[in-house]
Amino acid sequence: MGNYLVLQTDFGLGDGAVSAMYGVAHMVSDKIIIGDLTHEIPPYDIWAASYRLYQTVKYWPKETVFVSVVDPGVGSTRRSIVAKTNSGHYIITPDNGSLTHIAHYQGIEEIRSIDEVTSRLPHSEESHTFHGRDIYAYNGARLASGEISFEKLGNVVAASSLEILPLIEAKHNEHILEGSIDVLDIRFGSLWTNIPLAFMKEENIVHGDQLQVTIYHQGKKVYQNIMKFAKSFADVNIGEPLVYVNSLVNIGVAVNQDSFSKLYHIGTGTDWTIQLRKAPKIIFE
Structure with missing residues (x-):
């Protein structure tokens, strides 16, 4: 040993x-x-x-x-x-x-x-x-x-x-990535999902792309926004939300230098699910 x-x-x-x-x-x-x-x-x-x-x-x-x-x-x-x-x-x-x-x-x-x-x-x-x-x-x-x-x-x-708790499997279907919000990065309030980075690669999503992020609680939509898939927190302004790859090489959602969980009252576990997809391009004339 x-x-x-x-x-x-x-x-x-x-x-x-x-x-x-x-x-x-x-x-x-x-x-x-x-x-x-x-x-x-x-x-x-x-x-x-x-x-x-x-x-x-x-x-x-x-x-x-x-x-x-x-x-x-x-x-x-x-x-x-x-x-x-x-x-x-x-x-x-x-x-x-x-x-x-x-x-x-x-x-x-x-x-x-x-x-x-x-x-x-x-x-x-x-x-x-x-x-x-x-x-x-x-x-x-x-x-x-x-x-x-x-x-x-x-x-x-x-x-x-063995006693096992219920889990939600991450899914990739018709350009939508879906999973659960499993836990928080507690001190900083970021959301850690069970969506693997591999799903993003399958969709050819790269750093800098804009993503539509939708969060559900018990099937009811409670949050939706467009945010950047960032390589690091410094890639967005302070107070701006972002999607990133966490230390387990799964997808996380955060606010630079603030708590996403507290700001938007988001919890964790199988009651909380999340969907990601590439956001449509918006052209301003």
Whole structure:
């Protein structure tokens, strides 16, 4: 193993929860290198947890162990699982949909169920509300340090039994590119869609072209505008909207030096869809 352990939670940093996870991991092995994906997932937002794993996992070395704890069902009958991805990474998480994007876009090689009774922090049996510390960080550290193998963490479970959230597939049909607004570039309020750059290339759309952008909420049109397909934010004026390629090589929509999401009250998830097409040329006489 590579000794890398990466933590993601919706705990925030306002109390000692994340620090306790660090402490448990270091008690298992002081050789573990711990990183933080984020601890600012909105409370209970499994969709966001799933997307942030998809955004991040492949950029860490193979055999890195990720622990993702967004767990509104903690203490219930939902399973604790460890997955080995097709890219050679490991993810320990509740089986509540947190692996949706990884399973769909990158693929999972094998899943095992962790026994929450036997595979847990010693002397934590009476606690049922902090599995992030007692089960996930503990077993993540054991796996990352090589104390236990993936195969010994639990029994194999069928991939078909994995809890999956609904997704909307990006489509390219009759010169219209359509997809969902999956997540925000949170700090800057840009919209990240699941429309791949490949669709733009198929339409021979190049930087500098004008695009008609239409956004729908639950099928109702809530925004439409003509904007430039820009190579960078500096290609448009401050306050001007643009279409661009994000860091995952999908299409994003933004306002230069402002929050598109806040300005136009645009949210994320499968209720929010977007269409792009080349705008008709307008000739002024």
